[in-house]
Amino acid sequence: MGKGTKRAVLVGCNYPQTQFSLHGCINDVKTITDVILNFGFKVSAVNVLIDVPGSPVLPTGANILRLNIKTRSDADQNHDKESPLCSSSPLKKSLVLCSSSPPP
Numbered sequence: 001m002g003k004g005t006k007r008a009v010l011v012g013c014n015y016p017q018t019q020f021s022l023h024g025c026i027n028d029v030k031t032i033t034d035v036i037l038n039f040g041f042k043v044s045a046v047n048v049l050i051d052v053p054g055s056p057v058l059p060t061g062a063n064i065l066r067l068n069i070k071t072r073s074d075a076d077q078n079h080d081k082e083s084p085l086c087s088s089s090p091l092k093k094s095l096v097l098c099s100s101s102p103p104p
Helices: 025-038 061-077
Strands: 006-014 046-050 085-087 094-101
Touching: 006 025, 006 061, 025 046, 046 061
Parallel strands: 006 046
Antiparallel strands: 006 094, 085 094
């Protein structure tokens, strides 16, 4: 990745204690967080939403949308010329959204 502004919204939902319970989604998000930090993302620019007790922000549809809008708005306010959105869904169980912009 280039030396531009890098932002990420990472979402992991295991849906614990439901009939739709999954395993590994939160671990996927933690792994991806470690990887992107090694690629130059700043901790302050990585928003993590996971459904574990004590999470400061739960991964509700509204919270995911709010953080994605904020991420785009931050890119626009910084006059980032490009802000591609990437999505990765290992085994269709985790959602990873990244926004990266090159320097002006």
